[in-house]
Amino acid sequence: MRALPAQAAAAPPSRPSCADLVGGRDWGGTELGPRDHWDPAVSATVELVLSSPMPMVYAHGDGFLLIYNDAYADLIGTLHPAALGQPAGEVFGDLWESRGFGGVVGEVYRSGRPRLEPETQLTVVRHSHNRPEQAFFTRGHSVVRDLRGNVAGVLTIAAETTQVTRRLQNLSDLTSRLAGALTVDDVARVVLGYAMSSFDVDHCAFAVDDGGAYRYVRRIRGEMLDEADERLPPVWKRLPNDPRAPIVAAARTGQATFEGDGEPLQAVAADRHERRIRALATLPLRTPLLSGALTIGYREAHRWLPAERALLDAAAQLVAQAAERARRFEAQHGTAQLLQRSMLPEHLPELETFRIAARYDVGVDGNAAGGDFYDAFRLLDGRLAMVLGDVAGHDVRAAAVMGQVRAALRAMALTDPAPPSVLAGLDRLVGSLGAESRNEEIFVTVVYGVLDPSDGTITLASAGHPPPVLRRAGQGGEAPTAELVKVPPGAPLGLGGRWQTGQVRLEPGDTILMFSDGVVERRGHALTEGLDALVAAVAGATGGDPRNLCSLATSAVAGSTDDDVAVLAVEHAMAMSRSDTMQVPAEPTGPSRVRQWMTTRLREWSVPEPVIGAAILCTSELTTNALLHAGTPARVHIDLNAERLLVSVADEGTRGTVIRAHADTMSSRGRGLGLIEELSDSWGTDPTVRGTTVWFEMLIPHTTTD
Structure with missing residues (x-):
């Protein structure tokens, strides 16, 4: 039997609530730091603890800083309210070091594994009669992870009943999982x-x-x-x-x-x-x-x-x-x-022998607009302007500056597309914005290039931005290679720099990939590690398709990032591709219409029958998922070249009414993604301005004749 120390008369019922005490405390001098800087997952856990009717305590960090609710305050008697916000070892003394009390919390914190304790007998003070008595408790402990996946602390739920013992750990897990439900x-x-x-x-x-x-x-x-x-x-x-x-x-x-x-x-x-x-x-x-x-x-x-x-x-x-x-x-x-997305291009240009794709992913928080941006547009002389940039910050101001920079870049490029001229004009703009707002901390980096479709030449200039990755397809059976493009380094915008250009030529089959620093930067790791990982992933890709490379790039470097991620890829195709698009109505007959349309088109294009069968099955599943998810029409796009078949299914991202007939008719949803994983050579999802696009790629087998 263990006794909580310093148990005596309990505090009067009129005491302030734990929620009021937590809200009114200055946490700046504690391990948690100022309240408005708390990790979102930690904040959510504290909110759940304070609103729960069951005794709960959250022990934060290596010092196990205690935050608990009113029900838990009842258990520790006169130790409350002094215990709130204090390290557990100082509050409970030698009892905390015992294996059956604080030792269990320490084991859960270090191992990251939840733990359900058997019944423990403790001496508590009841408010009803203000005298110590023995009570039996079962405690469940779960780790709380911050949004980067690191263990932030331990959540403990105490239940004074043995009837719910087998479900207590599940309730603790429910609390922990709900804390991360955004x-x-x-x-x-x-x-x-x-x-x-x-x-x-x-x-x-x-x-x-x-x-x-x-x-x-x-x-x-x-x-x-x-x-x-x-x-x-x-x-x-x-x-x-x-x-x-x-x-x-x-x-x-x-x-x-x-x-x-x-x-x-x-x-x-x-x-x-x-x-x-x-x-x-x-x-x-x-x-x-x-x-x-x-x-x-x-x-x-x-x-x-x-x-x-x-x-x-x-x-x-x-x-x-x-x-x-x-x-x-x-x-x-x-x-x-x-x-954020309204400031990005909704559609990218379509060129005869060049394919373009882009992707933008929000950072870990996902609750603020960011400053990453990309763009690609045709110039008046038929060349292609392509840019990827990053405005430091994750707030509305960063997004606003991003929008101004992107709009100004288009205007300048359509007048004089030479990279040094465009970057010089943007430099003056950013400098003016900083002076106007009396904010000298506006930090903008950009890599900008102009592609000549007639010969595949790209003229590039960089304003403090990471250089693009160039993937060479490999000739005569040689393996593909990848390397960072040698672009003369230049100062970030707003610092009055001068910029020089570099040149690279895209041969048929080659792809160039621009990216933001969120793709390669990881906390605690050198930038060169991320760059090497990205180059290796691009070189090892099954093909140079830009959509596939964009998806691959966002996951090429291990670990999570709290930064936004933007990528833009342009491929010089081996030959012109054939494409077609179908608008699919939000009706139970939608998937069958897609199957009929795709069968006709792919046979007209002489696609091998095994590829047709697999592609139609995957497309039907994706169409079903899109219609069930959005409740609005979907758009199916097919693109075929000599190497691969690319299929994408886009929804409009609104949550419409899915009637009962729809759900019953389109009932194969559970096996869709498994089929795509099994049958396709690569697949992924792309968030768009309005909705989500899911795509897959199937390689076309080459036949030989004697």
């Missing part, structure tokens, strides 16, 4: 997975309000688990405003219901799976900014014990807080990303 889609996947695994249910549904109505996503044991496939956005469906539906009633009234044996979904059942449910728990999800509900059900009668109801209620409160936080994040993220 979007409502993420929350849906986490809560559905938690319900299915922790309670072994046959049915689970998660609903949130959506413009005066509700939308929901569900999972059914043994059926349609793909609706919440973690590799794809969940398939949300519109929920009729029928008050007979338990999930609607709970969302409207905020009242939980528990039916042990009956037909709770019979009046509103959408299919045979819901008609078979006999026992159903319905938990409201209510916050100031969100209303919704969570249901879990069984096909057999089930007795909802008090301990189980309490656990479900605690889980529902955690889910509600996470869903509200995710909704706020989505609103901020959507505004920032719309600003």
Whole structure:
């Protein structure tokens, strides 16, 4: 038996809440640092701890700085409030060093593995009668990782009951996973997975309000688990405003219901799976900014014990807080990303023998506009201008400067496209912007080139930016090679520099790749390591297709980056390619129309039958996913040359209404990505200004004749 030290009379019930104490404290002198600089995952964990009705404590960093809620304060008696924000070793003394108390937390922190402790007997002080007594607790510990994947601290949940022991660790894991759930889609996947695994249910549904109505996503044991496939956005469906539906009633009234044996979904059942449910728990999800509900059900009668109801209620409160936080994040993220992507070109030029692709990925935070940009456009004399740049910063100001620089570059290039002239004009612009705002810290780097399609010559100049990578296709059976282009270094914009040009020629099959520093920079590693990794990845690519190289480049360097990433690639094709595009209506017949159209086109182009069959199967799966995800028309584009077939499927990224007939007809969603991984030579996803594009590439086998 262990006793918490210094236990005496408890604090009066009128004490300030832990949330007030945390909010009013100056954290600048602690290991956590100022509150507005906390890692988003740590902030989310603290928010969940403070809003939970169950005893929770978060121990941060190597010193295990303590942040806990009111329920946990009850357990430590007179140690509160002095313990808040203090290292655990100083608070608990020798007890913390014992293996059965603080030692477990230390093991979880160092190993990164969650731990469920058996019952531990502790001496606590109850507020109800202000005297020490013995109580039994089971504690679950989970690591909390920051958005870079590093262990930031340990989250501990204490439960004074043995009835929920087997589910306690799952609740702790739920809390930890919800802390990292940035979007409502993420929350849906986490809560559905938690319900299915922790309670072994046959049915689970998660609903949130959506413009005066509700939308929901569900999972059914043994059926349609793909609706919440973690590799794809969940398939949300519109929920009729029928008050007979338990999930609607709970969302409207905020009242939980528990039916042990009956037909709770019979009046509103959408299919045979819901008609078979006999026992159903319905938990409201209510916050100031969100209303919704969570249901879990069984096909057999089930007795909802008090301990189980309490656990479900605690889980529902955690889910509600996470869903509200995710909704706020989505609103901020959507505004920032719309600003960012609206400043990037929606379409890139199409040339006869040159193929162009680009990609932009947000950094780890994903909640702020950034300064990375790319552009490619035709000049008046038929040449191609291509640029990739980076404005330092991750805020609206950086995005605004980026937009000004990109617009000015186009105007200057259309007047005098020579790289030294364009960079000199941009240098004056950036200098003027800095002087105007009295901000001397505007830092802009750019690599800019002009491609002459007649001979493949590119004239390049760099203003403090990393040089592009040149991939040589290899001739006469030689292996492809890659190297950094030798571009004369120049000063970043705004410093009054002078710039010289370098030249490189793209031979048929060659590709040039421009990139931002977020592609190659990693904290704690030399820049040369990232550059070497990128060059090696480009040289080892199966082909020089620009879309494939852009996707490859963003993952070429190990580790995560908190910077934005932009890449632009141009390939000198071996021969002119043939292409075609089909607009696919958001109807159940959409995938079949795509199959018929592609079969006709690819046979007209004499594509080998095995490639046709595999391509049609993959395209049908991607079209199905796009229609289910967006609920809007999709666009299928096919591009064929002598080496490969490239297929892309784009959606418009809006969450439309997917009617029941659509979901039933297009039911192959769960196997789509696995098929593409198996059948294609490469594939990837590209975020666009409006929606997402998923693409795959299949190499064309060469036949020989005697």
